[in-house]
Amino acid sequence: MIGYALTFGFGAISLALLMNLWCIFRRAGVLDRVLAVDTMVINVIALIILYGINESTPVYFEAALIFAMFGFVSTVAYCKFVLRGDIIE
Amino acid sequence: MKEEARKPLGRGQRWIPHPLLTLLLIGIWILLQNSFSVAHLLLGIALGIIFPLMTASFWPDRPNVHNYGKALAYFVMVVGDIVVANIEVARLILFAKVADLHTCWVRVPLELTSPEAITLFAGTITMTPGTVSCDLSADGRSLLVHCLNEPDPEAAVQRMKSRYEARLMEIFT
Amino acid sequence: MTLFVEILVSVLIVVSALFLLVGSWGMIRMPDLMTRLHAPTKATTLGVGGALLASITYFSVFEGQFTAHELLISMFLFLTAPITAQFLAKAHMHRNLDPVRDVPRAGEHGWSTYEAPAPSEVADAGDRHH
Numbered sequence: 001m002i003g004y005a006l007t008f009g010f011g012a013i014s015l016a017l018l019m020n021l022w023c024i025f026r027r028a029g030v031l032d033r034v035l036a037v038d039t040m041v042i043n044v045i046a047l048i049i050l051y052g053i054n055e056s057t058p059v060y061f062e063a064a065l066i067f068a069m070f071g072f073v074s075t076v077a078y079c080k081f082v083l084r085g086d087i088i089e
Numbered sequence: 090m091k092e093e094a095r096k097p098l099g100r101g102q103r104w105i106p107h108p109l110l111t112l113l114l115i116g117i118w119i120l121l122q123n124s125f126s127v128a129h130l131l132l133g134i135a136l137g138i139i140f141p142l143m144t145a146s147f148w149p150d151r152p153n154v155h156n157y158g159k160a161l162a163y164f165v166m167v168v169g170d171i172v173v174a175n176i177e178v179a180r181l182i183l184f185a186k187v188a189d190l191h192t193c194w195v196r197v198p199l200e201l202t203s204p205e206a207i208t209l210f211a212g213t214i215t216m217t218p219g220t221v222s223c224d225l226s227a228d229g230r231s232l233l234v235h236c237l238n239e240p241d242p243e244a245a246v247q248r249m250k251s252r253y254e255a256r257l258m259e260i261f262t
Numbered sequence: 263m264t265l266f267v268e269i270l271v272s273v274l275i276v277v278s279a280l281f282l283l284v285g286s287w288g289m290i291r292m293p294d295l296m297t298r299l300h301a302p303t304k305a306t307t308l309g310v311g312g313a314l315l316a317s318i319t320y321f322s323v324f325e326g327q328f329t330a331h332e333l334l335i336s337m338f339l340f341l342t343a344p345i346t347a348q349f350l351a352k353a354h355m356h357r358n359l360d361p362v363r364d365v366p367r368a369g370e371h372g373w374s375t376y377e378a379p380a381p382s383e384v385a386d387a388g389d390r391h392h
Contacts, residue, residue: 005272016286061331182288223351226368
């Protein structure tokens with residue numbers, strides 16, 4: 001039963017990732033794209049976790065943790081750049 | 090609170106400026122290793138002492154939490170609210186007509202003064218039903234909040250103040 | 263017992279995937295950036311939170327090992343989601359919104375995105391460093 005749920009989860013998250021890609025390609029503003037990338041990172045984290053359950057190994061969690069950190073730092077750096085024209089003042 | 094911060098620091102306070110942060114770092118290090126051993130604990134303690142010392146200049150004040158029981162109750166309440174908020178926002182996204190949404194900006198006047206409490210309040214507002222905190226005023230006395238669907242802005246301000254800010258006032262101060 | 267846990271894990275996975283889908287759908291559907299901001303910040307926290315809860319349950323019941331990394335990931339996401347949202351909102355205000363027309367007044371001083379910190383606040387912050 002978990003197998004079916006995981007298949008559904010992979011499908012739904014892949015669809016969500018495609019929607020995010022659509023936003024990145026079609027939206028006008030920079031910030032919309034930053035938001036789309038941020039959402040994409042969160043979706044990918046969920047995908048990695050579900051893959052970890054699928055393979056029943058916990059090694060992927062560290063990848064997910066690093067992904068979470070990079071996503072956060074990149075979003076903040078981008079917004080900071082838009083706000084101040086500089087990242088580290 | 091101010092007088093306390095201006096007192097010269099004792100030796101213990103100089104080497105471990107933030108005891109809670111130190112404990113938190115040790116805990117996170119052990120969780121990150123996913124196994125417990127004396128070696129991990131020692132390395133965790135070393136990191137827990139070094140990192141607060143390195144970053145001490147970013148944290149001039151200590152957050153003074155007075156009531157840890159109430160802080161825990163607040164945390165549980167916010168987690169419950171987050172679940173409700175998720176369902177509510179999902180319902181709006183799926184079924185509400187975009188033209189029917191009452192989006193609005195509101196200004197929430199703040200009674201909280203300590204930066205830690207204001208940060209927690211803003212974070213709580215962002216995570217709970219249909220509201221995102223966007224900006225703090227230059228004098229630090231009000232918060233700019235965007236509501237996704239709020240026919241009555243005044244009531245929303247009152248709800249945020251009574252539900253979250255009043256409790257945070259009891260936890261801090 | 264294992265059947266019950268299996269059902270629980272499956273339900274958690276399905277619910278979290280649905281929330282992630284709704285979050286991304288909201289980003290396409292909503293009309294402007296501020297309303298779009300609501301969709302991912304909320305829907306994704308429960309989405310990832312549900313997946314992490316499913317993973318904790320699965321590993322502790324079927325594999326017999328408790329992994330704490332999920333707790334760290336969810337804690338990190340819950341701490342950072344409001345910060346990301348606020349930064350995006352501030353950048354949006356800075357680029358696209360007019361401080362007088364689009365945003366309510368902040369009282370005596372303006373919002374910090376448009377104005378430098380008020381003089382009293384600066385003196386106060388300077389005091390605290392000594």
